[in-house]
Amino acid sequence: MAETRRRGGLHNLGTVVSFEVRRTLKRRSFWIMTLSVPLLLVLLVTLITFSNSRAFESDSDVGRVPVTFTYADASGLVDPAVAAAFGGTPAADAAAARAAVVAGRADLFVAYPDDPTREPIEVVGRDVGLLGGPNYVGVALRTLEESVRAQVGDPRVAGILTGAGEVDLVTYRDGAVAPGWASVVLPGLFIVLFYLAIVMLGNQMLQITVEEKENRVTEMILTTIHPTTLIVGKVAALLVVGVVQALVLTGPALLLPSLLPAGALQGAGLPDDVLPTGADLAAAIDPVRIAVGAALFVGAFLLFTGLLVSIGAVMPTAKEAGSAFGAVIIVLFLPFYAFGLILTEPRGLASQVLTFFPLTAPITAMLRNAAGSLAPWEAGVALAIIYGGAALFLALGVRLFRTGSISYDQRLDLRKVLGRRGARA
């Protein structure tokens, strides 16, 4: 063959990556999906801000909406003047006052027990919907609190007794102010990125090996390029697509703080400093934790890609592969169910098992790395397990694809495939 050209190991890799990236980016559904996420995010943030703001307003209204009520005070703590200011008048007959509310002739009756710290205050009100109840309770409690406050006399004592004290916590590490929650943000971003990658690219990971089978194009492809080249090319293309999606997604997220109007957070009932400032983040940068987070993210991405490639190679159709994908997702996000345990007892048995079991290692290690509780040796072992698992799954996926991809209509028998090498003479 005069025109034969000899190529390197991953012959045609660039062609595969280019084809796969171009056809994904040309797809209208890809852009609808990709752009809809930041749009939904903005919509969600707006809704949350709005409803938090409404909730905050409602919360501050509790006990302040004027209501006429009668009360019976066995404790002797209620000041009639304070009660009158809230709309209350003493009930001459507690039973009759209670009956008047039950009959709908009065709005509210409150019975203060002998010792309100030991017995509940009885609040009987006319139904005005679910949101009316808290106001009744607020009126009853505030009447009592204000009466007690007036009796104490010293507003500081009264304030402390009603829990009004504030605390300003500053911790130090190595002589400098410790960054606190701000240090979690950057390493923690990798968990969010990984979650989004699985949600948005999981289906494409499955399709890596299913598509050729479903379209019956496997033999044409396998006799033109090595299966390793095809799969590595598709995984690389997926990474490129993932980067494009990450850029589209993180753009609005990074701009969000500057897009929020002044006082929006306060309006939403959140303290102004709930979002770390750029200076906070700069002070919180821990290059080692960020590097470990990035390495865990890439390894986790490859591990689950390898796993899904293997599943896709075994299943005859995307539909059948989809059910296995569900099981993978459950195992993948299992550590979130043990979130509290992982953070409070990072050296506990459960945390250790989850850190070193290949399928739960990525999320657990990323969580612990973000929280600063992943020791260097643990990070090393977890990374070795994750990258080793990724290599193993990808190699298995290639082998299953080579053998199983021409079993177009049937699920692959793993025992036959894995035993085939042994049958060779």
Add this chain to the structure above:
Amino acid sequence: MDDTPALDVRGFTMQFGAHRVLDDLSFQVRRGETFGLLGSNGSGKTTTIRALLGVHPPTAGELLVEGRPYDPAVHTRLAYLPEERGLYKKEKVLDVMTYFGQLKGLSHGEAAAWSLEFLRRVDLADHARHRIDRLSGGQQQKVQLGVTVMGNPAILILDEPTKGFDPVNRRLLLDIVEEHKRAGATVVMVTHQMEEVERLCDRVLLLKDGRAEAYGTVGEVQDAYGGRMIRLTFAGTLPASPDFHVETLETNYAELSLAPDADAQRVLRHLLDAGTTVRSFETGRTSMEEVFLRIYGADATKEA
């Protein structure tokens, strides 16, 4: 000219579990010839091709393409039309053809230009920017054919090439195969269509029970499984003779197979002497279809 065979199969054995599909099979395909790989369903033809192209690892034996195991990075001018066919259905025709052209070593520009030229030839130029799943079955077949033969292949391996093709595409495919044959390409056809074998093939291999049942030129195989034939139309009766055996007998038509030392002239004289009115008298060889039926008749009946 390099005399290394285009394809060289030595001692090839393939076993799936306890089932031995092929057993110590050896054959060669010479450069520039058109070779027919024949056999009944399940005789191992497709398995042989798949093993040759590295899809299945062989249980034993050596399968070489131009003197070395098949390597897609090296054998970029080998074209394969598999029995199971398909393309990326949601992609555009030109994109898919260009992609396969690039995989075969053409530049993007060369592949696109070749594809457009081919699409013009098969009246599909207007569909170049259409998605493949928007094309009819026949149009998809043409695209598949284009993908197969692009890049001026030196070796063409066609597994059941006309299977599922309508007559128009069948003729197109056979014309293209003949063009490549004339241009010096090596062609391997796996087929059940014996008229295609007679029209195109120089040599054939017939597989039976995992082994080579017959291997040689088409003429040699025809001779071995029936040899020379006489086809005649006649009136009257057909006399018996040690020179021939009646293979087919209808009202006024018969096919006679000649004994090895018999002479057609002597048979004709014998018929005329016996008073048979001979209206037409044609000598030839046993058809490949008859050869196939003789070899696989029992298997074919079992399959049916």
